[in-house]
Amino acid sequence: MINWKNFFSNYSFFPRSWFYPLISVTVALSICLTTALPTPALEWLPLLLRGVQVVQLSNMSARQEMALGEQINEQLINSDVKLYRNSAINSYVQQIGRRLAAASDRPNLNYTFQVVEDDGINAFATAGGYVYLNTGLLKTAENEAELASVIAHEIGHIGGRHLIKQMQRKAVNEGLLTATGLDASQAVKIGVELVRNLPSSRQNEFDADKRGLKTLSRAGYAQSGMVSFMQKLLSSKRSTPTFLSTHPATGDRITALQKSIAAQPSSRREGLDTTSYRANIRTLISRQ
Known part of the structure; x- marks a missing residue:
């Protein structure tokens, strides 16, 4: 008998539209022909068919x-998220991201780090390892440790499966969840x-701050980068950056981070060289 669990694991979470019905029918027929089904199992047949x-x-x-993160990413980049295509900047960000991902709570995910062409100071993460950073944020950071702290924070959201x-809470509130789960297209x-x-x-x-600080420290970056970046934005004369306005309780978060650093200090001080950082993003700065 075919081991259907292993068989399905070789296919994408979102199968091709023509392939899934074929597999569903095949599974249903196989079950019918090879297994004496108890009554509850019969309830699955209409779903499979x-x-x-x-x-x-x-x-x-x-x-x-x-796979879900990939589908969400496709929706975003095909609508209102414009990716910044400079290869040098993308390579630099990906290098930092991979270093942090290896030190994160979930190092086995296939992380994807992308730069968004937007002067707003913002960053966000979705599911399955997708992290997005605005060009405005890269230009605002003073050094690599500050940039790394933002990436680590977003990786923290992924680590916590936030x-x-x-999504689960929203699906429940809107009455979209069934006994079998949530329709894939609705999930996206x-x-x-x-x-x-x-x-x-x-x-x-x-939670993302706590996880991010640990990731930052394990990767060897200066812990102070996370605090200094938040302080810099709070003291800015510009309007409140999106990164802070969409991430509430910033003052309390800074206090909590300072306490965490005092409780578990690190001697690693990497990423504080401003000159080196500016050299790495010079093609971006030259556009200003």
């Missing part, structure tokens, strides 16, 4: 989460809506 794609948000695997949990739609309509919760921000 209809070829419905469903998502179980509560126990989603890493593979499924990465978007997935928000909800994910995109949540990304576009932050803020995140106070609890999620503190």
Whole structure:
């Protein structure tokens, strides 16, 4: 008998439209022909034969989460998110991102770090390892440690599976969850809506800060980078940056970070060289 669990693991979370119904029918026929089904199992046959794609948000695997993140990413970059295509800047950001990802809570995800062409000071993350950083944020950071601190914070959101949990709450509130899960297309739609309509919760921000600070430290960057970047933005004469206005309780977060650093200080001081950082983003700065 075919091991269907192993068979399905070789395919994408979002199968091709022609392929899923074929597999569904095949599975249903195989079950009927080879197994004496108890009554509850018969309830699955109509679902299989209809070829419905469903998502179980509560126990989603890493593979499924990465596939969901990919679908959300496609929606974003094909609509209102314009990626910055400079290869040198993207390579630099990806280098920092990979270093941090390896030191994160979930190092086995296939992370994707992308620069968004937008002068607003903002960054965000979706599901499955997708992190986005505005060009305005790169230009505002004073050194690599500050930039790394923002990336680490966003990786912290992924480590805490914050978007997935928000999606589950929204699906429940809107009555979209069924006994079998959530329709895949609805899952993508909800994910995109949540990304576009932050803020995140106070609890999620503190958790992402905590996880991000640990990641930053394990990667060897100066812990002070996370605090100094937030302080810089708070004291700025410009209007409140999106990165702070969508991430509430910034003053309290700074205090919590300072306490965490005092409790577990690190001697690593990498990433504080402003000259080196400016040299790495010179093609971006030259556009100002």
